[in-house]
Amino acid sequence: MRRLTPYLLILPGGLWLAVxxxxxxxxxxxxxxxxxxxxxxxxxxxxxxxxTDALARYQTQFLRSAGYGLAGTVLAVLLxxxxxxxxxxxxxxxxxxxxxxxxxxxxxSFVLRTVSWKFLLADDGMLLGPxxxxxxxxxxxxxxxxxTAVIGGLVYNYLPFMILPIYVSLERVDPSVVEAARDLYxxxxxxFTRVVLPLSLPGIFAGVLMTFVPMTSDYVxxxxxxxxxxxxxxxxxxxxxxxxxxxxxxxALSFTLMAVMLAxxxxxxxxxxxxxxxxxxxx
Amino acid sequence: MDLRxxxxxxxxxxxxxxxxxxxxxxxxxxxxxxxxGVQGKKAAPPExxxxxxxxxxxxxxxxxxxxxxxxxxxxxxKDYPSLERFTKDxxxxxxxxxxxxxxxxxxxxxxxxxxxxxxxGHDLMVMxxxxxxxxxxxxxxxxxxxxxxxxxxxxxxxxKVKNPVWDANNAHTIPWTVGVTGVAYNPEYVDGDITSLQExxxxxxxxxxxxxxxxxxxxxxxxxxxxxDPDRSGRxxxxxxxxKLREQRDAGLVRKYYENDYVDALVRGDVWITMAWSGDIxxxxxxxxxxxxxxxxxxxxxxxxxxxxxxxxxxxxxxxTLMDYVYRPEIxxxxxxxxxxxxxxxxxxxLVVAHAAKAKKAEDRKxxxxxxxxxxxxxxxxxxxxxxxxxxxxxxxEKFFEDLFQPITQG
Numbered sequence: 001m002r003r004l005t006p007y008l009l010i011l012p013g014g015l016w017l018a019v020x021x022x023x024x025x026x027x028x029x030x031x032x033x034x035x036x037x038x039x040x041x042x043x044x045x046x047x048x049x050x051x052t053d054a055l056a057r058y059q060t061q062f063l064r065s066a067g068y069g070l071a072g073t074v075l076a077v078l079l080x081x082x083x084x085x086x087x088x089x090x091x092x093x094x095x096x097x098x099x100x101x102x103x104x105x106x107x108x109s110f111v112l113r114t115v116s117w118k119f120l121l122a123d124d125g126m127l128l129g130p131x132x133x134x135x136x137x138x139x140x141x142x143x144x145x146x147x148t149a150v151i152g153g154l155v156y157n158y159l160p161f162m163i164l165p166i167y168v169s170l171e172r173v174d175p176s177v178v179e180a181a182r183d184l185y186x187x188x189x190x191x192f193t194r195v196v197l198p199l200s201l202p203g204i205f206a207g208v209l210m211t212f213v214p215m216t217s218d219y220v221x222x223x224x225x226x227x228x229x230x231x232x233x234x235x236x237x238x239x240x241x242x243x244x245x246x247x248x249x250x251x252a253l254s255f256t257l258m259a260v261m262l263a264x265x266x267x268x269x270x271x272x273x274x275x276x277x278x279x280x281x282x283x
Numbered sequence: 284m285d286l287r288x289x290x291x292x293x294x295x296x297x298x299x300x301x302x303x304x305x306x307x308x309x310x311x312x313x314x315x316x317x318x319x320g321v322q323g324k325k326a327a328p329p330e331x332x333x334x335x336x337x338x339x340x341x342x343x344x345x346x347x348x349x350x351x352x353x354x355x356x357x358x359x360x361k362d363y364p365s366l367e368r369f370t371k372d373x374x375x376x377x378x379x380x381x382x383x384x385x386x387x388x389x390x391x392x393x394x395x396x397x398x399x400x401x402x403x404g405h406d407l408m409v410m411x412x413x414x415x416x417x418x419x420x421x422x423x424x425x426x427x428x429x430x431x432x433x434x435x436x437x438x439x440x441x442x443k444v445k446n447p448v449w450d451a452n453n454a455h456t457i458p459w460t461v462g463v464t465g466v467a468y469n470p471e472y473v474d475g476d477i478t479s480l481q482e483x484x485x486x487x488x489x490x491x492x493x494x495x496x497x498x499x500x501x502x503x504x505x506x507x508x509x510x511x512d513p514d515r516s517g518r519x520x521x522x523x524x525x526x527k528l529r530e531q532r533d534a535g536l537v538r539k540y541y542e543n544d545y546v547d548a549l550v551r552g553d554v555w556i557t558m559a560w561s562g563d564i565x566x567x568x569x570x571x572x573x574x575x576x577x578x579x580x581x582x583x584x585x586x587x588x589x590x591x592x593x594x595x596x597x598x599x600x601x602x603x604t605l606m607d608y609v610y611r612p613e614i615x616x617x618x619x620x621x622x623x624x625x626x627x628x629x630x631x632x633x634l635v636v637a638h639a640a641k642a643k644k645a646e647d648r649k650x651x652x653x654x655x656x657x658x659x660x661x662x663x664x665x666x667x668x669x670x671x672x673x674x675x676x677x678x679x680x681e682k683f684f685e686d687l688f689q690p691i692t693q694g
Contacts, residue, residue: 037678037682038394038418038422039418039678057690060694118547119551122551123551123552124552125551140489140491142553144553145539227537227538227539228532228539228540228692228694231693235693236693239689239693241391242387242388242391243387243388244685244689245391245394245418
């Protein structure tokens with residue numbers, strides 16, 4: 001009995017994953033090589049051309065999504081690191097309060113937060129309106145429906161996912177290690193770049209994983225804040241499924257996106273060092 | 284690519300491939316896929332007595348679950364006066380919900396259930412004529428209506444809304460409301476009266492022009508501009524229309540291809556001139572916003588939101604009873620006074636005038652007079668002559684059409 005216990009313990013979770021992750025994936029893999037339309041039905045013809053066709057048609061959106069994901073992730077690291085650093089080393093007794101503040105936006109729905117940007121940034125809204133009437137901005141200047149707005153929305157929505165892992169890794173840095181570096185004549189900057197930063201790399205790594213993937217496949221920000229030239233691959237997949245009912249193309253695009261992101265992440269792990277991806281993610 | 288459209292080739296291919304799939308031991312996956320409704324089937328042509336067969340064993344159950352769009356029924360606080368009256372008159376209790384925001388997402392949600400012959404949780408729903416409704420009809424997802432039980436529809440519906448092209452003899456649908464897609468603009472930013480569609484291509488409004496995301500909507504407008512009647516249009520016409528839309532997009536004129544959110548963008552001043560739905564603008568104007576709506580000289584689109592009963596409905600008799608009930612002029616007038624789209628019951632106009640005369644508050648009287656006078660609710664003959672429907676597309680045409688226009692609105 002005792003030998004079985006670990007297996008029994010993972011049984012519920014394992015079954016959950018098998019039923020709700022593995023089975024749908026097998027499904028989608030099968031659908032992605034079918035042909036037909038929703039009225040006449042889809043038939044399995046092993047049409048791998050679905051993949052090449054979809055990729056050829058939507059490569060712009062693929063590249064654009066990757067670009068937005070990358071830009072958003074870099075911005076998120078730059079914004080999140082100082083915040084995490086400050087909470088970890090200067091937060092003092094109120095650390096948990098500051099962490100709660102970081103998480104506070106999650107108490108409001110994701111879509112609602114994004115929609116609120118539309119009011120803030122409207123062409124003649126509370127932010128741009130006064131600047132325009134003061135003559136500081138051109139009359140036709142606008143933020144909504146631009147690349148800036150979409151990337152800004154992505155960073156805004158996923159920032160906490162970057163702050164938290166970096167905070168956790170910085171929190172674990174023993175202050176006496178920094179003191180030791182200073183005692184050994186390292187400058188403040190030297191102590192940071194040669195001691196603190198390397199020790200917090202696993203946190204950055206996890207943060208990048210947790211933000212780059214959802215940013216790249218996001219579609220809400222592009223739909224709400226973007227214009228005709230900001231469509232991301234997530235929007236295309238949504239349209240293929242729900243508007244066109246073209247399930248094979250939608251499935252092929254989803255699998256391609258997944259494959260590209262997995263490959264990208266493994267390459268990234270390789271470049272970053274010898275860190276094992278799974279190990280780093282588990283920290 | 285060419286072979287894909289050849290049904291004979293596909294059919295020949297299908298069977299051997301499907302057998303191969305089974306042999307490969309993936310039968311389980313295949314079976315589940317079937318349950319998932321991926322294997323859609325074209326409905327057989329309706330039997331002669333499909334209507335009698337369907338309705339023979341159906342009885343009134345005293346309950347009805349109605350799925351509609353938001354802000355699409357008269358409302359008084361939390362109550363729906365017309366539905367309450369319906370319950371009082373017929374003893375049928377109505378569960379009214381507003382789960383429909385968009386035809387395509389709605390159809391995406393219910394399609395798997397309908398394909399599996401299951402109840403979608405609603406007995407009556409409202410869908411716009413267009414690609415999804417045609418799909419639902421082609422797939423046999425809608426219950427054939429028993430017109431013997433629709434006397435008010437026969438007596439009171441406008442001749443114009445009867446026997447539409449997308450559903451001959453109203454065999455499966457009857458209208459809930461009718462609306463017009465035209466051009467709306469904000470006179471604060473736009474000088475003079477707008478009368479032409481050309482203004483949507485005017486470089487003066489660069490980055491301040493709103494177009495719609497829906498492919499049929501934008502395609503129709505480009506065709507109007509080119510002087511093409513959508514009803515008689517074909518592939519080469521669509522290519523010309525697409526080129527016109529692409530030119531507008533590439534010149535940076537279009538701010539965004541909007542869904543229903545164009546209204547907010549127009550009110551906020553993000554766009555100055557936009558494609559718009561008549562009732563939305565009427566409601567905004569009634570709330571005191573300074574906006575204008577026109578049916579352009581070149582033409583506008585007329586569309587119909589239709590009531591229909593999904594296959595697998597639990598209370599079809601109750602649904603049919605309501606479908607007829609709302610064609611009583613006094614009920615239809617309650618609806619039009621709130622919804623402000625074109626009513627399919629012309630007799631309501633006199634009732635609205637009468638209600639206006641009886642109104643106690645001056646502002647109510649003014650509002651109701653506005654409804655009765657409004658060309659957006661009771662369009663003039665001249666306006667109506669300029670209105671066209673969406674083209675009804677076959678599934679082969681639909682693919683061509685979508686592949687042509689979608690990259691423009693969703694590039």
